[in-house]
Amino acid sequence: MSEVIERVKCLIIGSGPAGYTAAIYAARANMSPVLYQGSQPGGQLTTTNEVENFPGYPEGITGPEMMVELRNQAERFETDVRDGWITKVDFSGPIHKVWVNETKEIHCDTVIISTGASAKYLGLPSEQKYLKLGGGVSACAVCDGFFYRNQEVVIVGAGDSACEEAHYLSKLCKKVTMLVRRDEFRASKIMEARVRNTQNIEIMFNTETDEVLGDGQVVTGVRVKNNVTGETQELPATGFFVAIGHKPNTDIFKGYIDLDETGYIINEPGTSKTNVEGVFVSGDAADHVYRQAVTAAGTGCMAALDAERYLAAKESFEEVER
Numbered sequence: 001m002s003e004v005i006e007r008v009k010c011l012i013i014g015s016g017p018a019g020y021t022a023a024i025y026a027a028r029a030n031m032s033p034v035l036y037q038g039s040q041p042g043g044q045l046t047t048t049n050e051v052e053n054f055p056g057y058p059e060g061i062t063g064p065e066m067m068v069e070l071r072n073q074a075e076r077f078e079t080d081v082r083d084g085w086i087t088k089v090d091f092s093g094p095i096h097k098v099w100v101n102e103t104k105e106i107h108c109d110t111v112i113i114s115t116g117a118s119a120k121y122l123g124l125p126s127e128q129k130y131l132k133l134g135g136g137v138s139a140c141a142v143c144d145g146f147f148y149r150n151q152e153v154v155i156v157g158a159g160d161s162a163c164e165e166a167h168y169l170s171k172l173c174k175k176v177t178m179l180v181r182r183d184e185f186r187a188s189k190i191m192e193a194r195v196r197n198t199q200n201i202e203i204m205f206n207t208e209t210d211e212v213l214g215d216g217q218v219v220t221g222v223r224v225k226n227n228v229t230g231e232t233q234e235l236p237a238t239g240f241f242v243a244i245g246h247k248p249n250t251d252i253f254k255g256y257i258d259l260d261e262t263g264y265i266i267n268e269p270g271t272s273k274t275n276v277e278g279v280f281v282s283g284d285a286a287d288h289v290y291r292q293a294v295t296a297a298g299t300g301c302m303a304a305l306d307a308e309r310y311l312a313a314k315e316s317f318e319e320v321e322r
């Protein structure tokens, strides 16, 4: 016999700063939110040791600790936090249908998408080793650049974001070496000019990462290879930044929610509204610009308030109709 279909007022998909902040606001507005955590409970911040830029923690806090605190705060107001992965949605009709782990079906009055995005890495074993150790590999200059003040770092990437991050790092670090795989940038001319005109950024074209070097705990350098001459050399560096893009976790919404060419959800400017009434978005799933915990939390608040106002307007309309 098939399971009884559950009906929820507010379903939140994702347990990063966006999802938990949406949950805190939705719960305090009596929307009885149900939150599915997905395969990474706590989201991206659980992969970092130090969070020093989230307001309210003057001494900093580890990512996992911060996410436990956000979960506790959401549960204090009776958010129903559940394990499970949303595998399918159907937003084509007036009822928003969602499936958990391909079996359980839920009908939702409102849905808040907070599924985040995943940074892309090169995939080298040495890169992954020091990433997991928290020993000098990062995909976020704004988050981690501060730890490398007055040091030498290497950054990989050739697009606008890579140029933006290299320029950001150049203000903190002694030297930034930028590895560009081809013989030209993919970035806009203005961004390219910005890095070319920065004195402490060295650009190496036709150059790829051969190995991230370290002492077993932290990064000490990068071995690079010229893909035209085959020549290798070792660059001293304490930080290795990867800026080759992000992949928003939005595949399941394709065909229902408007996405841009990279897969970021398109929201109505200044709001969390998507193209589907009653479906809202928050956090990195719609943000290719800021990608910070505090902006994710801010948009989580917006999504809960937008959902609450949507439900209130719908209920008033239904009352008038009766």
Ligand SMILES: Cc1cc2nc3c(=O)[nH]c(=O)nc-3n(C[C@H](O)[C@H](O)[C@H](O)COP(=O)(O)OP(=O)(O)OC[C@H]3O[C@@H](n4cnc5c(N)ncnc54)[C@H](O)[C@@H]3O)c2cc1C
Pocket (backbone or CB within 6 Å): 013, 014, 015, 016, 017, 018, 019, 036, 037, 038, 039, 040, 041, 042, 043, 044, 045, 047, 048, 050, 051, 052, 053, 054, 084, 085, 086, 087, 114, 115, 116, 117, 119, 138, 139, 140, 143, 144, 249, 252, 282, 283, 284, 285, 291, 292, 293, 294, 296
């Ligand atoms: C190593 C690292 C260090 C960082 N350091 C900082 C920092 O110091 N300061 C800062 O402000 N920012 C930092 N960031 C960026 C910050 O982590 C992100 O901006 C923030 O986590 C985005 O929050 P989010 O809630 O949008 O998504 P995420 O944190 O990415 O969370 C997404 C959630 O969605 C869930 N999910 C995805 N798909 C599904 C699905 N189909 N069903 C159910 N659940 C799903 C996942 O399991 C996860 O819980 C860092 C990022 C990284 C990777």
